Amino acid sequence: MKPTTLSTLNRYKQEKKKFATITAYDASFARLFAQEGIQAMLIGDSLGMTLQGHNSTLPVTVEQIAYHTRCVRAGAPNAFLIADMPFMSYSTPEQACLNAGILMQAGANMVKIEGGSWLIPTVKMLTERAVPVCIHLGLTPQSVNVFGGYKIQGREHDEAEQLKQDAIALENAGAQLAVLECVPVTLAKTITDALTMPVIGIGAGNVTDGQILVMHDLLGLTPQAPKFSKDFLQEAGSLKGAVSLYVQQVEQGLFPEEKHSFN
Numbered sequence: 001m002k003p004t005t006l007s008t009l010n011r012y013k014q015e016k017k018k019f020a021t022i023t024a025y026d027a028s029f030a031r032l033f034a035q036e037g038i039q040a041m042l043i044g045d046s047l048g049m050t051l052q053g054h055n056s057t058l059p060v061t062v063e064q065i066a067y068h069t070r071c072v073r074a075g076a077p078n079a080f081l082i083a084d085m086p087f088m089s090y091s092t093p094e095q096a097c098l099n100a101g102i103l104m105q106a107g108a109n110m111v112k113i114e115g116g117s118w119l120i121p122t123v124k125m126l127t128e129r130a131v132p133v134c135i136h137l138g139l140t141p142q143s144v145n146v147f148g149g150y151k152i153q154g155r156e157h158d159e160a161e162q163l164k165q166d167a168i169a170l171e172n173a174g175a176q177l178a179v180l181e182c183v184p185v186t187l188a189k190t191i192t193d194a195l196t197m198p199v200i201g202i203g204a205g206n207v208t209d210g211q212i213l214v215m216h217d218l219l220g221l222t223p224q225a226p227k228f229s230k231d232f233l234q235e236a237g238s239l240k241g242a243v244s245l246y247v248q249q250v251e252q253g254l255f256p257e258e259k260h261s262f263n
Ligand code: KIV
Pocket: 023, 042, 043, 044, 045, 046, 047, 084, 179, 181, 202, 212, 213, 214
């Protein structure tokens, strides 16, 4: 297997070939995900909730993401790995560089940061210094205290327009991948079409180039699973089967369904 790179994901977007990605936090699951054909994985700060049991992602540290990135890299040597930059680890461009360096040296191929146009200088600084950036827009969980809960974003016309303009501005600043979380399907479609870079959706309908799910949601381990997720383990009956079914259904455009999406 050749290593998966940003060129691979760009080609999928051009060829309109939908692709499945997933969060991964350790070597054993990363190996299974790679074996079942998942080529890109996110070491998400969702580990603050799934692994650590917190009720938000805010307590997660750079060192913790670095540790889990090393674990995932050991299990999936050829996967394209995106590492989340934790809350307050990129509040200035300089701080972002320092912390992104730690994650890249731990084995990441790219870092992900949450937010809109205020991140333009950060995206520029990172990409100029050879750190590819994935931008996370829509429901950005690190802002839960600003939003007042985990709520759909971009429902109002002005808010939707702002999200689209932010996405375009960040792509122009150098961002090479986007995650779009919990936005209406029509907005997800508009943004996916407006951007050259691949867009990975979660709670954004089946119109994005790729999909991502938190692995614990996909395996039915989350007590109150979000509307946009699906327990593939229940349907498939084995870990291997669950991952394989997820990949298949994403590639065929069968997941997410309308009931997993917002209008
Ligand atoms: O931390 C995470 O798992 C994420 C995904 C939900 C996109 O950011």
